[in-house]
Amino acid sequence: MPRVMRIGRVELKVLDLEKSVDYYTKIIGLQETGRMGDSVYLKAWDEFDHHSLILTKSNTAGLAHLAFKVETLEDLAYYEKQVEKFGCTTTRISRGARLGEGEAVHFILPTGHHCELYTEIDFLGTAVGTLNPHPWPLGAQGIAPHRLDHCLLTGDDLKTVTRFFIEALNFRQSERITSVDGEELLGSFLFTTNKAHDLAFVKGPDAKLHHAAFFVDSLHDVFKAADILSMYEVPFDVTPTRHGITRGETIYFFDPSGNRNEAFASGYMTYPDMPTITWTEDKIGQGIFYHRRELSESFMKALT
Numbered sequence: 112m113p114r115v116m117r118i119g120r121v122e123l124k125v126l127d128l129e130k131s132v133d134y135y136t137k138i139i140g141l142q143e144t145g146r147m148g149d150s151v152y153l154k155a156w157d158e159f160d161h162h163s164l165i166l167t168k169s170n171t172a173g174l175a176h177l178a179f180k181v182e183t184l185e186d187l188a189y190y191e192k193q194v195e196k197f198g199c200t201t202t203r204i205s206r207g208a209r210l211g212e213g214e215a216v217h218f219i220l221p222t223g224h225h226c227e228l229y230t231e232i233d234f235l236g237t238a239v240g241t242l243n244p245h246p247w248p249l250g251a252q253g254i255a256p257h258r259l260d261h262c263l264l265t266g267d268d269l270k271t272v273t274r275f276f277i278e279a280l281n282f283r284q285s286e287r288i289t290s291v292d293g294e295e296l297l298g299s300f301l302f303t304t305n306k307a308h309d310l311a312f313v314k315g316p317d318a319k320l321h322h323a324a325f326f327v328d329s330l331h332d333v334f335k336a337a338d339i340l341s342m343y344e345v346p347f348d349v350t351p352t353r354h355g356i357t358r359g360e361t362i363y364f365f366d367p368s369g370n371r372n373e374a375f376a377s378g379y380m381t382y383p384d385m386p387t388i389t390w391t392e393d394k395i396g397q398g399i400f401y402h403r404r405e406l407s408e409s410f411m412k413a414l415t
């Protein structure tokens with residue numbers, strides 16, 4: 112079975128396009144790589160492909176779609192069949208429908224989110240290149256994360272969406288949150304790479320975004336992100352702390368449209384033979400915020 116390589120892009124709906132571009136370039140530190148219609152395309156300095164984030168002007172905030180990259184056209188056709196076999200309808204999105212992208216396979220997740228698989232996208236290269244590269248580029252602005260890391264989405268039927276990613280897309284589950292009796296699935300953390308998670312779900316309304324996360328190297332970088340966000344007076348949701356789940360170091364904040372972002376560092380590595388870690392609902396506070404040990408109302412309720 113081929114593997115899905117990674118989360119490749121997210122398209123976020125934003126209310127004020129120019130304000131959002133300003134935030135994602137100056138404060139997050141992404142690079143604008145193109146514009147088409149009401150959309151602006153951006154990439155992080157350490158990413159090779161044309162874009163990992165699309166900002167699209169809309170009347171509401173939230174996730175327009177997220178997409179996973181596969182290695183070859185054969186893999187794309189293979190997973191298209193797998194998705195159909197699971198019972199989700201697929202449609203092909205034609206080359207050129209968005210900037211720099213080849214054909215994509217679109218379907219709707221059991222949680223109502225728009226999802227795509229693709230393999231072809233223009234290659235731009237990283238800011239440091241591939242010949243005798245420096246470790247990071249001089250003159251990078253803002254938080255300057257390496258890459259898009261993962262998304263957390265909300266949905267009602269987490270058992271089915273977990274089964275979808277495992278059975279149709281060959282993902283594995285690193286961690287889960289269950290009711291104390293183990294009957295109900297309240298959170299599901301899924302991976303296809305060696306990362307602690309590439310995509311996660313928590314129980315909540317269908318088709319909503321909890322956050323999109325960007326990867327930074329270390330706790331020091333999370334702290335520096337907090338400094339930068341304070342300099343620009345960006346609203347925080349959660350100041351730097353550690354996750355019990357994934358063991359990552361984290362900070363949460365909001366973009367100008369209210370979409371939650373995360374700067375995420377570390378986290379353990381996963382392997383195909385790791386058993387799934389379980390957190391019970393009574394320990395969920397520790398699971399999400401290891402130090403504070405309780406969830407805040409904004410963290411639970413602010414969704415786009």
Ligand code: FE
Pocket residue numbers: 261262263322324373375
């Ligand atoms: Fe996260």
